[in-house]
Amino acid sequence: MKTATIGYPRVGTLRELKFASEKYFEGVLSKAELQDTAVLLRKTHWQMHINNGIDFIPSNDFSFYDNMLDTAVLLNVVPKRYSSLQLDPLEEYFAMARGYQGLNGDVKALVMKKWFNTNYHYIVPEIEDDTEISLVGTKPFDEFLEAKKMGIVSKPVIIGAFTFLKLARFTGNKTAIDFTKDIIVAYSEMLKKFNDLGAEWIQFDEPALIMDLTADDIALLKKIYGEILLAKDSTKLLLQSYFGDLRDCYQEVTTLPFDGIGLDFIEGNHSLELVKHFGFPADKTLFAGVVNGKNIWRNNYSQTLLILNELKKTRATIVLNTSCSLLHVPYTIKNEGFLTDEFKKHFAFAEEKMGELADLKKITASNTPAEITEYIKNTRLFQESRFCTDVSVQAAVSSLTPEDFVRHPAFHKREKIQKAVYNLPLLPTTTIGSFPQTAEVKAKRSVFKNGKITAKHYIKFNKEKIAECVALQEKIGLDVLVHGEFERNDMVEYFGECLNGFLFTQKAWVQSYGTRCVKPPIIWGDISRSQAMTVDYIVYAQSLTKKYMKGMLTGPVTILNWSFPREDISLQECALQIALAIRQEVLELEANGIKIIQIDEAALREKLPLRKSDWHCEYLDWAITAFRLVHSGVKAETQIHTHMCYSEFSDIIKDIDEMDADVITFEASRSDLVIIDVLNRCGFKTAVGPGVYDIHSPRIPGTEEIKEAILKMLKKIPREKLWVNPDCGLKTRGNAETIPSLQNLVDAAQEVRRSLQL
Known part of the structure; x- marks a missing residue:
C-alpha cells in the first residue's frame, strides 16, 4: 500500500511563520524576506515527506493565514470594500484576514469561524451579488512548480467547490446556486492547468459532505462535480472527506x-x-x-x-x-x-x-x-x-447525584437578588479577561520557568502588573474589572499546569488562527485539584479597588476540548473530573469574597456532533451539566459569567441558556451581531454581552462605531440585560490598540447610557 497525508502543519517546527509574519506586520521584515521564510518552510515540509517515504506529498496546504481565504483570493472572491483600498495583493489579503486601518481606508476583517469540530479558525469568504467567480490566482500552481523543482510531483490540495460554497457567506439576494456555473468553470480551468503542468493527482477537500445534507445539497454536489469532472484529462482527481463519514x-x-x-x-x-x-x-x-x-x-x-x-x-x-x-x-x-x-x-x-x-x-x-x-x-x-488512575477521583464522579447539577434559587430569583446587591449602572462595561501579554510579561515568565528567578520574585512582578492593570481600568472607567491574567500562558494550559493528571510540552504548538498558536496540554490520567489556582492573584486584585473584580476561570468543557484527550475513558467522565476540580476553585474564590466569577466555555460547541441528526448522542447533556456542576454550589448573590466565541451558537441557544449562568458574553462583532436575532427569538433569559468590537484585528474601533453597535443591540435586547464588552480576551493585542479601543468602548457606553436616562 502507498501512503499519503492530507496536509501538514505550516507554522514550522519552532513557529517560524508566526514570528516572520508578525515582524512583517510590524514593518521589521520585508515582503521578500517573508516569502523566503515561506519557501524554506515548504521545502522542509516536502523533504520530511520524502524522508518518511510518503508517496502522495501535498502542496498548497501552506498558507500565510488560512486556506479558505487563499481559495477566496484564488477565485476572485474579494469584497469591494477591500479591493477599493487599492493595496498590494499581499496587503489586501491580510486586510481581509485582520482588518485594515491606514491611509487607504478603514475596514473590518472578514468573519472568522471554527473549522468544523476543531480549534482551528477559518476566514469565511464573502460573496456579493456582483462577485464574478473566476480563476485569477496562481498560488497552487506556483507551489506545485516549486515542489517540482525539488523533483516532487506533488498532490495539490484545494478546498472543494461544494465546501467553498457551503461555508461562504452570501451578502445579497443571490445564493450558492447562482454562482454554480462560474465556480464550475473556474475549477474546470484549474484542472486543465494542473494537467498541463504535469500533476498526477489533485486533492479536492470536501469536509462539508460529512454534515447533514438535503436533497438540494446532493443535487448541487452532483451538478458541480458532474460538470467539473468532464474537464479531467490524465490528471487524477481525489475527493477527500474528513471529520466524519x-x-x-x-x-x-x-x-x-x-x-x-x-x-x-x-x-x-x-x-x-x-x-x-x-x-x-x-x-x-x-x-x-x-x-x-x-x-x-x-x-x-x-x-x-x-x-x-x-x-x-x-x-x-x-x-x-x-x-x-x-x-x-x-x-x-x-x-x-x-x-x-x-x-x-x-x-x-x-x-x-x-x-x-x-x-x-x-x-x-x-x-x-x-x-x-x-x-x-x-x-x-x-x-x-x-x-494513570486515581480511585478517589473516580469515586467522586461516581457519587454525583442529579441535585449536584442544580443551582438554587432559580434564575429569575437570583436576578432580582443580584440587581439589588450589585447596583451596577445601566449597560455595565467590562472586558472578557486577559490584557495584553507584552514582551516584558512573556520574558519574565520564561526566565521564571527556566529557574533564573525565584517564585517570590515572579509573584511580585505579576502583582505589579496587576496593580498597573487595575489602575488603568479605573482610569478608563470600566465598571467591572479583571486582573489581566499576566501569570497565565494560556487559558487552558495554565489550569492544566495547576491540576493533577496533565502532561505539558515545551514546543508542541498548534495553529489556532493566523499567527496565533496554542500549546494544548495532554490529559494523561485522572484529574484533580490539590491547591488553589487563582485565588491569591484575584483576591489581591480585588484589594486594590472598590469596584467588582471578576474571578477568571476556564470551564471544564473548554479545558477538555482544548487539550489532547485520553482515549481510554469517555469524554463525559473526563469532563466531570475537571468540573469537580474547577468547582473547588469557584467555591474558594467565593469564600474569599469574590462576588463575580467568570467560567469561560469558549469551546463548548467544538465536540458537538457535526450532524444535527447525531445530537441525540448526549454530548450537550453532559457538557451543559458539567458546566452546571462547576457553579451549582454558589450563593444566590454570586454572579456567574461565561464566555463563548467564534462558533455557530445559534442552533444551540436554548441549550446554552440551560447552562444557568447569570451573564453570557458572545463573540458577535465579525458576524454583524446576527446572534442577537436568535437570542431574541428564543426568549433567552440570561443577561448577555455580545462583543462590540473585534479583538482579533489590530484596528481601533471608533466611539461612534461602538455606539452604533450598542444601539443596534438595544433594539432587540432589553437594556437591563445588556452588557458592553469586547468580543474576546485581549492578550494577543498590544497596549497601543487596547487602551484607546477600551476608552472608546466606555465612552460609547456612557453616551448611550446618558441618552437612555434622559
Missing part, C-alpha cells in the same frame, strides 16, 4: 467519476459500515484515513490492521492516509526535552505520524505482519500499564 452521500460520491475517494475511519463512525454495506468501486483508489490527524496518541497497529483487512475485501487499491490534515497536531515530538521516554513513546505528532504510515506500509506488505519488528514493538506498547 459520508452517510448522506456515499452512493452518490462513489458513482461520480472520481479516481480516488478519501474516507475518515477515525471520526467517521459509519465509514467502515458504509464500505462493507455498499462496497467500494474497484476502479477507484480508496485513501483510507487510519492514522488520527487530530489526537497525539500512538496508532494501535493491531486495531488499524482490522480495519484494513475489512477494506481489502473490496479489492480496491488502498492508500494509507491520515484521517485529516496534520495541521491539528504539533510538528514533532523531537523538540520535547522535558518529557521522558516513558511518556514520549506513547505520542505521535505530525512527523511521527508519517513514521506510523511508513510502519503500516511495511507491515501490510508482509504476509506475516505479526512478525514485523515495528508491529511487535507497537503491540508491547499497548500492553503496558500507564499508571
